[in-house]
Amino acid sequence: MMRFATLIKNPADWMKGTGPHSEIVMTSRVRLARNLRGFPFPGFSQERQRVDLLEQVRPVVEQLPEMRDGYSEDYTDLSKIRKQVLVERHLVSREHAARSSGCAVVVDRKQSISIMINEEDHFRIQGIRPGLNLHSAYELVDRVDSELESGLPFAFDSKLGYLTACPTNLGTGMRASVMLHLPALVLTEQINPVIKAVGKIGLAVRGLYGEGTEALGNLFQISNQHTLGEAEPEIIAQIEKVIEGVVRSEQNARAKLKEDHHTMLQDQVGRAYAILRYAHVLSSKEALNLLSMLRLGADLDLVGNCDRSLIDMMLLEIQPAHLQLNAARELSPDERDSMRAEITRARLQSIHGPGSFPTSQSTPGGPPSAPNDE
Amino acid sequence: MKCDVCENEASVFLTQIINGQMTTVNLCESCSKAKGVTEETGFGLAEAFLTPSMRSEDSMEVVCNACGFTASQLKKIGRMGCPECYHSFREGLDGLLRNMHKGTRHVGKRPASVGGTAPQLLPRQRTSVVREETSTPPPPPLPVPAQAQPSDVSKLRADLDLAVKEERYEDAAKLKAEIERLQPKAPSK
Ligand SMILES: [Zn+2]
Ligand SMILES: [Zn+2]
Numbered sequence: 001m002m003r004f005a006t007l008i009k010n011p012a013d014w015m016k017g018t019g020p021h022s023e024i025v026m027t028s029r030v031r032l033a034r035n036l037r038g039f040p041f042p043g044f045s046q047e048r049q050r051v052d053l054l055e056q057v058r059p060v061v062e063q064l065p066e067m068r069d070g071y072s073e074d075y076t077d078l079s080k081i082r083k084q085v086l087v088e089r090h091l092v093s094r095e096h097a098a099r100s101s102g103c104a105v106v107v108d109r110k111q112s113i114s115i116m117i118n119e120e121d122h123f124r125i126q127g128i129r130p131g132l133n134l135h136s137a138y139e140l141v142d143r144v145d146s147e148l149e150s151g152l153p154f155a156f157d158s159k160l161g162y163l164t165a166c167p168t169n170l171g172t173g174m175r176a177s178v179m180l181h182l183p184a185l186v187l188t189e190q191i192n193p194v195i196k197a198v199g200k201i202g203l204a205v206r207g208l209y210g211e212g213t214e215a216l217g218n219l220f221q222i223s224n225q226h227t228l229g230e231a232e233p234e235i236i237a238q239i240e241k242v243i244e245g246v247v248r249s250e251q252n253a254r255a256k257l258k259e260d261h262h263t264m265l266q267d268q269v270g271r272a273y274a275i276l277r278y279a280h281v282l283s284s285k286e287a288l289n290l291l292s293m294l295r296l297g298a299d300l301d302l303v304g305n306c307d308r309s310l311i312d313m314m315l316l317e318i319q320p321a322h323l324q325l326n327a328a329r330e331l332s333p334d335e336r337d338s339m340r341a342e343i344t345r346a347r348l349q350s351i352h353g354p355g356s357f358p359t360s361q362s363t364p365g366g367p368p369s370a371p372n373d374e
Numbered sequence: 375m376k377c378d379v380c381e382n383e384a385s386v387f388l389t390q391i392i393n394g395q396m397t398t399v400n401l402c403e404s405c406s407k408a409k410g411v412t413e414e415t416g417f418g419l420a421e422a423f424l425t426p427s428m429r430s431e432d433s434m435e436v437v438c439n440a441c442g443f444t445a446s447q448l449k450k451i452g453r454m455g456c457p458e459c460y461h462s463f464r465e466g467l468d469g470l471l472r473n474m475h476k477g478t479r480h481v482g483k484r485p486a487s488v489g490g491t492a493p494q495l496l497p498r499q500r501t502s503v504v505r506e507e508t509s510t511p512p513p514p515p516l517p518v519p520a521q522a523q524p525s526d527v528s529k530l531r532a533d534l535d536l537a538v539k540e541e542r543y544e545d546a547a548k549l550k551a552e553i554e555r556l557q558p559k560a561p562s563k
Binding site for chain 1: 383385403440441443447451452453454455456457460467470471474475476477478479480481482483484485486487488530533549552
């Protein structure tokens with residue numbers, strides 16, 4: 001199997017910034033909750049029972065064709081920082097990372113599929129695809145589920161469907177969620193009506209990061225709340241339809257910004273670039289919001305040669321556990337803030353700043369007056 | 375839209391079930407975290423789950439025969455103890471599911487082994503019992519109900535302190551919920 005370092009060194013398949021509408025839709029994720037018949041759910045079982053179950057099912061999971069040469073780790077062998085890195089990469093849930101004995105995660109080589117064992121349910125099978133591509137994410141988990149069920153007796157009731165620890169997951173056991181970057185809707189103050197409309201049709205909307213009322217980095221997550229009474233393809237088609245609408249609103253808002261508020265837009269993007277390029281202390285909140293502006297600038301061709309995937313990679317690298325993994329030790333909040341700025345300064349060295357020269361032309365040698373501060 | 379708790383702008387919209395009625399709750403990020411709400415926690419379940427006739431009195435309680443989970447535990451955490459619990463606590467389930475989901479009948483994927491025909495709950499003589507709290511000892515549950523290991527909880531508390539110190543409030547809220555889950559205030563005996 002693959003080592004942790006190897007897993008993390010390679011960017012995941014879905015981090016490459018490609019996929020339908022990937023200028024707005026960062027990832028599409030689908031997870032299935034499954035349980036074994038005759039075993040109590042993890043939250044109501046003893047440690048010994050969880051360990052027994054894990055020992056029995058982990059080889060089955062590891063032997064899936066999709067998991068060939070993948071990564072598999074028992075949580076008792078995984079440090080807190082490493083677990084947190086997996087959370088930041090969306091490979092495991094925070095709830096799962098908070099557990100230890102009797103829990104394990106198995107991830108495929110491309111980091112597109114992860115299977116958590118003994119989360120709230122015995123199995124949480126997750127598929128991630130870049131851009132708006134829920135049906136392809138569903139195909140991944142559907143196939144894995146069918147393979148697993150041939151060897152494992154899943155708890156299923158013909159009326160209630162797949163039986164889950166929480167009745168909110170009953171039926172399909174499926175949660176489909178889409179991560180969206182919506183800076184223009186936020187800047188033009190149209191985000192709340194959009195959130196309200198999406199909420200009204202039974203989908204949950206939340207900011208991905210942040211406290212208080214903000215969605216830091218203008219990142220939002222939209223997911224289904226109903227899992228019973230509709231088939232998987234219907235649920236997915238409905239969310240994709242809603243997301244298409246949100247994407248159109250964001251596109252219109254971006255066009256409007258470019259048209260009517262071009263100076264303000266350039267100013268915001270320019271400031272974001274300047275701070276990320278030259279700052280020495282960056283809080284997580286500030287960095288997320290600046291990277292959001294830079295990503296918007298890159299999408300609107302306001303930032304020379306900036307590739308979206310570089311920004312998406314930075315969004316991960318600036319997270320606390322990634323910083324600490326990189327430093328190979330625990331860091332105080334102050335140390336993290338300075339390490340974070342070190343990373344954005346380094347990554348932006350090769351990126352031409354916006355505004356000061358024609359964006360279409362690729363100037364050799366980087367920004368004219370950039371001091372080499374690394 | 376304003377948060378239902380404070381005056382901030384709401385960003386989390388959830389369906390809560392109160393007395394079998396579906397209500398949409400609008401919360402700002404901080405209030406949603408303060409209440410430990412995420413889209414997956416089954417918010418509001420605890421209060422809503424049991425119909426009045428099922429609400430456990432001091433002396434009578436519905437218990438899952440397969441795992442020993444009790445109606446009051448279900449009410450408290452809003453989760454089932456084992457797959458068989460859906461059969462044991464089936465009374466009142468339909469009403470709850472109707473308010474929580476688009477329907478009460480699964481129409482999605484079925485395991486190949488099921489083929490879409492036979493009912494799949496394991497055949498059992500009695501999956502639930504109503505027992506006298508004072509007289510009859512509980513039937514020996516197959517799997518032993520979880521007792522929170524003191525070490526688990528103190529570890530979680532340490533993690534919680536650290537999370538608060540590091541201002542990881544989302545983690546803190548989740549850890550707090552986990553501690554509460556592991557330490558039911560008044561476990562019914
Ligand atoms: Zn509030
Ligand atoms: Zn049970």
